[in-house]
Amino acid sequence: MTGHWLDEAVAASQLPTPQVFPRELATEVDSYLKVSMEFLPMLTTDGVRDWLGWRDFEYHEDEAPRRLHGCMVANAGGAVLLMDSEDSLEEQRFTLAHEVAHFVLDHLVPRDWALRMFGESIRPVLDGLRDPTPHELISSHFSRVPIGVQVKLMDRNQTGTIQSAKVLQAERRADRLAFEFLAPAALAMETLSQHSEDDGVEALATRFGLTRRAAHEYARMLVRPRRPERFSLVRMLGTDGRGQ
Structure with a gap:
């Protein structure tokens, strides 16, 4: 049984229910979302910064230099997902799904909420073409809506360790x-x-094309779930889409 927020997020992605496994998410993402992929060897935070610079995107965050599996660069309701070309097929499969998840949760859903609340007049703000008006700024939770180019690297130290509860929850x-x-x-x-516990992890990895590490983590989530989180995309945005 999935949590309410998870059902909402799956629906918001508009991706079809998978029929074949391992799922080839790359072809579906290209058809249902404004998302493209670029593969870079030895992907790092510095490499992402260089990639952005070559395309005249300004990025001023002081990120600790480190290796990455992937990174989301979103803008105007679309995204480019940067991925490490040297990762295994299984690692790339999960990285893609993880970055698509960030695109849905952190860009697409808040943007759709803003368009429902304010109409088409807010689109130039979301696309970074004008500043929000005072009325728009005082609207509840507007600060959570991404404006302009959004780069999702997550705040970590040089070893990749997450250093805040907020980032850990988002991840x-x-x-x-x-x-x-x-x-x-x-x-x-x-x-x-x-299957038995160990064989179950192996079967999970094989059937769905996951790394054994990812399969072990997923099995732990499903078999020994944490206390259910009271989280909803609607509550996160402070509205049910019908107005404040």
Whole structure:
């Protein structure tokens, strides 16, 4: 059974229910979302900064230099997902799902909320073409709506360790949504129930094309879930879409 926020996020992605596994999410993303992919060797934070600079995107965050599996660069309701070309196929599969999850949770849903609240007049603000008016700024939770180019690297130190509870929560939600894209919980639980604990992890990895590390983490999420989070995309944005 998935949580309410997870059901909302899957619906917001508009991606079809997977029928074949391992799921080839790349072809579906290209068809249903304004998302493209670029593969770079030895992807790093410095490499992302260089990539942005070559395209005249300003990026001023002071990120600790480190290796990356992937990075989301979103703008105007679309995104480019940068991925490490030297990762294994299984690692790339999960990285793609994770970055798509960030695109849905951190860019697409807040942007859609703003368009519903303010109409087309807010689109130039979201696209970074004009500043928001005082009325727009005082609207509840408007500060959470991405404006202009959005780069999702997440705040970590040089070893990749997450250093804040807020970032950890965002990463966990992106991971959980990524797993749901690649291995829907009902099917994953069915697979786990047919095997012992160790064999179940291996079966999960094989059926859904996950690394063994990712399969182990997903099995832990499903079999020994944390206390359910009271989280909703609607509550996060402070409206049900019908007005404040």
